[in-house]
Amino acid sequence: MKFQHKHILGIEPMSAEELTFILDTADSFKEINTRDIKKVPTLRGKTIVNLFFEASTRTRTSFEVAGKRLSADTINISASGSSVVKGETLEDTAKNIEAMHPDIIVMRHNASGACRYLAERLNCSVVNAGDGMHEHPSQALLDAFTIRQHKGEIAGLTVAIVGDITHSRVVRSNIYCLNRLGAKVRIAGPGTMLPPGIEKLGCEVFRNLEDAIRDADVVMMLRIQRERQGATLIPSVREYSRFFGLNEEKLKLAKPDAIVMHPGPINRGVELSSAVADGPQNVILDQVENGVAVRMALLYLVAGGEQLQND
Amino acid sequence: MRLLIKSGRVVDPANKIDEKLDVLIVDGKIAELAQNIDAGDAEVINAAGLIVTPGLIDMHVHLRDPGLEYKEDIVSGTRAAAAGGVTSVVCMPNTSPVNDNLAITRYITSKAREQGTANVFPVGCITKGLKGEILAEMGELKEGGCVGFSDDGLPVRDGEMMRRALEYANTFDAPIISHAEDLTLVAGGCMNEGPVSTELGLKGIPWAAEDAMTARDIMLAELTGAHLHVAHVSTRGSVELVRQAKGRGVRVTCEAAPHHFMLTDEAVRGYDTNFKMNPPLRSADDVAAVRAGLADGTIDAIATDHAPHHIDEKNVEFAIALNGVVGLETLLPLTLQLVGEKVLTLEQAIALVTCRPAGVLGLDRGTLSVGAVADVTLVNPNKEWTVDAQQLLSKSKNTSFDGQQMKGYAVRTLLAGKTVFERQ
Numbered sequence: 001m002k003f004q005h006k007h008i009l010g011i012e013p014m015s016a017e018e019l020t021f022i023l024d025t026a027d028s029f030k031e032i033n034t035r036d037i038k039k040v041p042t043l044r045g046k047t048i049v050n051l052f053f054e055a056s057t058r059t060r061t062s063f064e065v066a067g068k069r070l071s072a073d074t075i076n077i078s079a080s081g082s083s084v085v086k087g088e089t090l091e092d093t094a095k096n097i098e099a100m101h102p103d104i105i106v107m108r109h110n111a112s113g114a115c116r117y118l119a120e121r122l123n124c125s126v127v128n129a130g131d132g133m134h135e136h137p138s139q140a141l142l143d144a145f146t147i148r149q150h151k152g153e154i155a156g157l158t159v160a161i162v163g164d165i166t167h168s169r170v171v172r173s174n175i176y177c178l179n180r181l182g183a184k185v186r187i188a189g190p191g192t193m194l195p196p197g198i199e200k201l202g203c204e205v206f207r208n209l210e211d212a213i214r215d216a217d218v219v220m221m222l223r224i225q226r227e228r229q230g231a232t233l234i235p236s237v238r239e240y241s242r243f244f245g246l247n248e249e250k251l252k253l254a255k256p257d258a259i260v261m262h263p264g265p266i267n268r269g270v271e272l273s274s275a276v277a278d279g280p281q282n283v284i285l286d287q288v289e290n291g292v293a294v295r296m297a298l299l300y301l302v303a304g305g306e307q308l309q310n311d
Numbered sequence: 312m313r314l315l316i317k318s319g320r321v322v323d324p325a326n327k328i329d330e331k332l333d334v335l336i337v338d339g340k341i342a343e344l345a346q347n348i349d350a351g352d353a354e355v356i357n358a359a360g361l362i363v364t365p366g367l368i369d370m371h372v373h374l375r376d377p378g379l380e381y382k383e384d385i386v387s388g389t390r391a392a393a394a395g396g397v398t399s400v401v402c403m404p405n406t407s408p409v410n411d412n413l414a415i416t417r418y419i420t421s422k423a424r425e426q427g428t429a430n431v432f433p434v435g436c437i438t439k440g441l442k443g444e445i446l447a448e449m450g451e452l453k454e455g456g457c458v459g460f461s462d463d464g465l466p467v468r469d470g471e472m473m474r475r476a477l478e479y480a481n482t483f484d485a486p487i488i489s490h491a492e493d494l495t496l497v498a499g500g501c502m503n504e505g506p507v508s509t510e511l512g513l514k515g516i517p518w519a520a521e522d523a524m525t526a527r528d529i530m531l532a533e534l535t536g537a538h539l540h541v542a543h544v545s546t547r548g549s550v551e552l553v554r555q556a557k558g559r560g561v562r563v564t565c566e567a568a569p570h571h572f573m574l575t576d577e578a579v580r581g582y583d584t585n586f587k588m589n590p591p592l593r594s595a596d597d598v599a600a601v602r603a604g605l606a607d608g609t610i611d612a613i614a615t616d617h618a619p620h621h622i623d624e625k626n627v628e629f630a631i632a633l634n635g636v637v638g639l640e641t642l643l644p645l646t647l648q649l650v651g652e653k654v655l656t657l658e659q660a661i662a663l664v665t666c667r668p669a670g671v672l673g674l675d676r677g678t679l680s681v682g683a684v685a686d687v688t689l690v691n692p693n694k695e696w697t698v699d700a701q702q703l704l705s706k707s708k709n710t711s712f713d714g715q716q717m718k719g720y721a722v723r724t725l726l727a728g729k730t731v732f733e734r735q
Contacts, residue, residue: 051406087315089623091386091626109628112512112628112629113511113513113582113628116581117582132510132512132630133512133513133514134511166509169512193511194507196505196509197506197507200509201510
């Protein structure tokens with residue numbers, strides 16, 4: 001099939017067919033990452049700018065590695081080291097970067113809609129590496145890839161996602177992605193972390209972790225963002241952990257072969273006990289590994305992959 | 312100076328007039344309304360096929376002058392008003408410096424008189440510096456021409472301060488105009504809270520933030536017996552609170568903005584900051600409630616909350632864009648659209664932008680009574696046109712209706728008998 005998207009702004013605009021195509025493309029790239037010489041010339045001569053306005057280690061590194069393994073020139077710009085601190089607007093920052101003719105800008109930004117904003121104003125491709133509380137498409141794709149790897153097929157599975165749903169872009173992208181691919185999504189969290197109307201995105205809402213993970217095939221635990229919890233969302237990390245943290249005992253409620261996922265970074269002892277985080281059911285490092293292959297696929301496809309191959 | 316407006320359909324709700332009449336204006340005042348008035352030496356305006364109404368009153372406008380003239384000033388703002396058929400503009404005090412003293416009030420009124428193309432009636436601050444701490448000198452401000460008091464843009468957070476403001480303003484027969492918003496419930500939100508905010512990942516503002524403060528202010532109006540006017544009601548709850556309060560005799564009035572009866576929060580989906588305002592665009596249910604409030608008389612005025620902002624303040628990420636949209640030049644067609652959609656009768660619609668806001672603020676405008684100042688708007692109710700933001704006369708182009716089809720506009724606007732706008 002022909003990949004039609006110039007930008008990757010979110011999962012929401014993508015069809016099941018397109019999502020599967022991305023995952024299949026990632027499959028073909030995965031092997032490169034285990035070679036002795038981990039580099040193919042696919043994107044040679046292409047320039048990719050990783051423009052990160054929020055702190056990120058995992059996602060930024062993953063995109064950088066993905067770009068480099070495809071032989072693109074990748075440049076990292078983080079907000080603290082850029083002209084943003086001098087009061088430059090997002091549009092001006094981006095236009096200045098564009099003047100140097102990058103092919104792709106990969107952006108993370110704390111404002112929901114910021115990647116769309118950029119895509120509407122620039123000529124190059126924009127890949128969303130997380131915009132505010134809106135979407136984090138590459139994370140949802142690497143999650144789907146990991147689920148497919150372990151479960152063979154996504155359709156028919158039950159996936160429970162537990163944590164701060166309100167502030168999570170990972171959840172929104174995952175709900176769209178898993179729904180399109182035929183899974184059932186359940187979410188759970190304290191009432192202060194469940195946004196109104198979330199069920200309309202395609203999920204069943206639970207008030208407690210136990211009901212949400214009962215007989216689930218996949219349990220995805222979200223990081224409790226200490227910096228966002230403020231004074232009002234939860235009384236204490238201790239109480240949160242007691243009611244919404246996952247330990248070995250609670251995990252027994254899920255299917256015996258259920259896998260445990262986490263987008264990272266983990267707060268050990270808060271949303272995940274160390275025993276679960278390091279236990280046999282965890283696939284957390286697989287997620288990280290697969291992230292590189294998925295991001296290679298995304299960069300390849302928005303750079304006009306098929307044409308490149310035919311040249 | 313004699314002027315005869317001939318053969319128009321005169322709609323003057325204050326006098327229950329809706330018929331084909333001639334209107335004679337002598338020396339800037341309405342001299343006679345009758346059929347077939349002899350023109351004599353008068354200049355004749357042929358109004359056949361047009362509606363002749365009192366000049367429109369927009370009781371909620373930000374003219375941004377003094378201090379924020381890069382967004383709008385009294386000249387550009389009143390020019391936009393005249394183009395919209397609006398002859399009286401009630402301007403909010405959150406300028407720079409704010410209108411909390413007689414010098415600023417006099418600056419506004421004198422500049423408007425000398426250079427403006429509409430009447431400008433200032434609203435003074437409730438509290439000095441809009442800080443919510445000390446009452447502004449309302450007596451002197453009223454003498455200087457202020458027609459009401461508001462800390463618009465901000466609520467008066469402290470309950471006792473609001474109580475004293477109502478009591479004190481009542482001394483001078485002036486209403487307190489409440490920007491009803493509990494900021495502790497807004498908590499940094501930037502659009503209506505609901506399924507759309509959840510989907511877009513934007514922090515929501517719950518309806519309860521508006522309703523809670525509206526309820527408090529109504530209770531304080533009831534307690535003090537003073538006149539409370541609730542600005543820009545946008546929720547089902549606040550319309551209902553006003554309706555109930557009126558039912559038990561509380562001196563409360565309110566207004567609604569066109570965007571709150573024309574648009575829902577669905578419009579925010581593209582993260583277009585020209586759909587960001589405060590109060591935010593609400594749900595379809597709220598829109599229906601605002602429309603019902605207009606239809607049953609609960610809402611006393613349609614007011615635009617005309618809030619010009621420079622492109623640089625809007626061309627940014629949604630969460631950090633400034634709140635507000637311009638409205639003066641789309642007030643008339645959007646009001647008439649409610650007639651087209653059979654929400655209001657024509658008489659009701661015109662009343663909501665003429666005699667009823669005049670009544671709220673005690674303005675001697677908004678009617679074509681013999682002897683009244685001849686502020687008159689000639690309306691072509693059927694003309695279809697398309698909004699082009701760049702063609703707006705306002706300095707700022709932040710309209711929610713760019714590219715939208717409109718029906719009806721002012722073809723000629725008279726201020727005290729003098730033509731201040733004429734469409735070619």
